[in-house]
Amino acid sequence: MFGLSTLICNDSSAFAQSGKLSVSFEDGVAPSYDVALSSDGKFSLTLDYSWVKDETSRYNLVSYSIDSGESVKISRSARGSFTLDVPSDSSQIVFSAVTQHALTVTGTNDFSFLPSSPTQDNWFDSGTEVSINVGKATEIEKNKVRQEITGWSLDKSEFWNIEDDESTFFITPPVTMNQYHLADFFMTTKYKLNVVAENGVTSGSGWYKQGETVPIGVVSSNDGLIFNTLSQWEGAEIEYDGNTAQVFVDGPLTVTAKLEKNYSLVIVVIIVPILAVGIVVAKKFKRHAPVIVEKTVEKTVENSEPIYSDKYDEDLSIYLSEQITAKLDGMHSSKIISDFKYLKIKEMLTFQETKTS
Amino acid sequence: MCLLSEDDLFGRILKVKNLKENCFKYLEDSSKELLTQKIIFAMSELTSERMGPVKLSEIAQKTTGQNDKGKQDLVRLTIEKSLLKCGLVEKLRYAPNDVRYILTAYRFQKIKEIDSFRGESSEPIGEIFELPKSTWPIPDEFYILLAKKFGYEKSLNKLHADFDGKLIPRGKYENLNSEYTKSLNQICDKLDSSYAGLETLVVTES
Numbered sequence: 001m002f003g004l005s006t007l008i009c010n011d012s013s014a015f016a017q018s019g020k021l022s023v024s025f026e027d028g029v030a031p032s033y034d035v036a037l038s039s040d041g042k043f044s045l046t047l048d049y050s051w052v053k054d055e056t057s058r059y060n061l062v063s064y065s066i067d068s069g070e071s072v073k074i075s076r077s078a079r080g081s082f083t084l085d086v087p088s089d090s091s092q093i094v095f096s097a098v099t100q101h102a103l104t105v106t107g108t109n110d111f112s113f114l115p116s117s118p119t120q121d122n123w124f125d126s127g128t129e130v131s132i133n134v135g136k137a138t139e140i141e142k143n144k145v146r147q148e149i150t151g152w153s154l155d156k157s158e159f160w161n162i163e164d165d166e167s168t169f170f171i172t173p174p175v176t177m178n179q180y181h182l183a184d185f186f187m188t189t190k191y192k193l194n195v196v197a198e199n200g201v202t203s204g205s206g207w208y209k210q211g212e213t214v215p216i217g218v219v220s221s222n223d224g225l226i227f228n229t230l231s232q233w234e235g236a237e238i239e240y241d242g243n244t245a246q247v248f249v250d251g252p253l254t255v256t257a258k259l260e261k262n263y264s265l266v267i268v269v270i271i272v273p274i275l276a277v278g279i280v281v282a283k284k285f286k287r288h289a290p291v292i293v294e295k296t297v298e299k300t301v302e303n304s305e306p307i308y309s310d311k312y313d314e315d316l317s318i319y320l321s322e323q324i325t326a327k328l329d330g331m332h333s334s335k336i337i338s339d340f341k342y343l344k345i346k347e348m349l350t351f352q353e354t355k356t357s
Numbered sequence: 358m359c360l361l362s363e364d365d366l367f368g369r370i371l372k373v374k375n376l377k378e379n380c381f382k383y384l385e386d387s388s389k390e391l392l393t394q395k396i397i398f399a400m401s402e403l404t405s406e407r408m409g410p411v412k413l414s415e416i417a418q419k420t421t422g423q424n425d426k427g428k429q430d431l432v433r434l435t436i437e438k439s440l441l442k443c444g445l446v447e448k449l450r451y452a453p454n455d456v457r458y459i460l461t462a463y464r465f466q467k468i469k470e471i472d473s474f475r476g477e478s479s480e481p482i483g484e485i486f487e488l489p490k491s492t493w494p495i496p497d498e499f500y501i502l503l504a505k506k507f508g509y510e511k512s513l514n515k516l517h518a519d520f521d522g523k524l525i526p527r528g529k530y531e532n533l534n535s536e537y538t539k540s541l542n543q544i545c546d547k548l549d550s551s552y553a554g555l556e557t558l559v560v561t562e563s
Contacts, residue, residue, distance in 0.1 A: 161454070248372075306524075312525050313529075316533060323508035324505055336491060338492065
């Protein structure tokens with residue numbers, strides 16, 4: 001249905017119909033019509049900026065020309081009406097409009113178009129290319145809960161993952177606006193894990209999905225010879241076996257490394273010199289015996305020169321291959337590797353060996 | 358198209374999922390003949406081969422030997438009525454006509470929920486149940502690195518022993534020692550950086 005409305009206004013209450021204004025549209029985007037005008041009146045022509053083309057597209061006014069004169073650009077707008085004061089001696093006015101298609105974005109509110117729409121909404125001129133610039137994370141609760149985009153689809157037919165990198169924005173490849181498009185973004189909720197310690201550098205802080213098990217750690221700083229060693233973790237359910245620690249993320253968490261003073265280095269610093277002195281003294285007493293052994297060896301060497309294999313490198317390389325194969329076979333027989341993967345890996349290794357040799 | 362990252366897959370291996378008794382039963386020997394358990398094991402095996410989520414038709418083929426609509430419906434209903442509700446399986450919709458499934462974890466702890474005046478808590482029962490390691494979604498590279506690490510360690514031991522036994526001259530020993538140690542260190546670095554936590558889980562506990 002053609003939804004363009006036009007209105008002709010005349011401020012002369014008793015004008016005589018003496019002329020005719022022909023209103024038409026380039027490419028027949030709307031029906032042409034004639035309007036009777038008075039020669040002594042002032043006339044205004046009013047048109048909608050946009051009108052419906054079909055279910056998924058619309059026309060939008062871009063310019064006009066009066067009596068085949070120069071084309072005059074219209075400041076573009078999506079909604080409302082455009083009013084033009086028509087000179088009384090005009091006989092013909094031709095309007096130009098372009099087809100526009102909408103680009104709908106769902107799943108996020110934090111986005112913008114590149115370039116932006118000529119009508120300052122989500123409609124774009126037919127044939128143009130548009131990218132969507134989306135904020136990768138939206139904070140729900142400051143420094144505690146946020147949503148991150150993980151993927152997107154175009155027209156619900158193709159799906160792409162979005163890489164979880166350090167960038168704060170994701171820009172889609174250009175979408176050609178030759179029809180209506182729907183871009184749907186998928187989000188996942190992530191929680192902030194804060195790993196803190198009074199003395200030392202911690203690792204593991206970051207944003208994680210619910211259900212993730214995250215390795216955490218702390219490298220404590222020392223006060224001179226006194227170590228600060230980790231005694232326990234506090235703040236959440238943490239699996240800690242004395243060396244490695246893991247925390248299960250089930251919401252925003254702050255875990256604290258509790259450190260305690262360790263004086264072992266002080267003890268070592270005192271004991272080591274004493275031991276060192278002891279070893280030196282002991283060696284002094286033992287030194288004579290090895291001298292006799294060395295003499296015996298020297299005699300043996302004089303009698304027979306050692307015979308070295310020329311192919312030792314090659315033999316060691318073969319031994320290495322055998323050990324690698326043995327380990328693979330072991331993992332296969334202990335059911336660590338499936339038959340499927342075992343055969344694939346064997347083939348790969350054989351291929352690599354052939355290539356090397 | 359990469360459907361899931363290796364990190365995501367590792368996360369599922371490293372995680373131990375708590376399951377209430379009514380869900381843990383699907384993993385027990387008593388459920389050996391049930392389709393539910395067959396689906397879990399089939400999904401695990403298929404995911405390991407594909408290194409990503411699997412389609413319903415593949416699961417149906419593996420568990421029933423057929424993948425017609427009837428069998429797919431049966432498998433889908435079983436997954437939705439039991440495994441999804443228990444949180445054992447995750448359903449991923451990549452497109453309207455592309456739905457895939459993946460296990461949420463490969464190691465499970467049976468728990469008993471306790472409701473007392475202190476509030477709700479849970480208590481682990483028995484040992485952690487592991488799906489067969491051969492069906493964990495681990496890339497081939499990891500096994501190759503493990504095998505090479507073992508090979509280089511053994512070769513270095515032999516090299517040292519041969520030098521002590523005067524089977525090689527010092528110059529050659531130093532060269533080979535440096536070359537093999539460098540290779541071993543590179544392998545260890547790669548294992549530590551790309552597969553942290555996995556080696557202990559796969560090898561030490563096997």
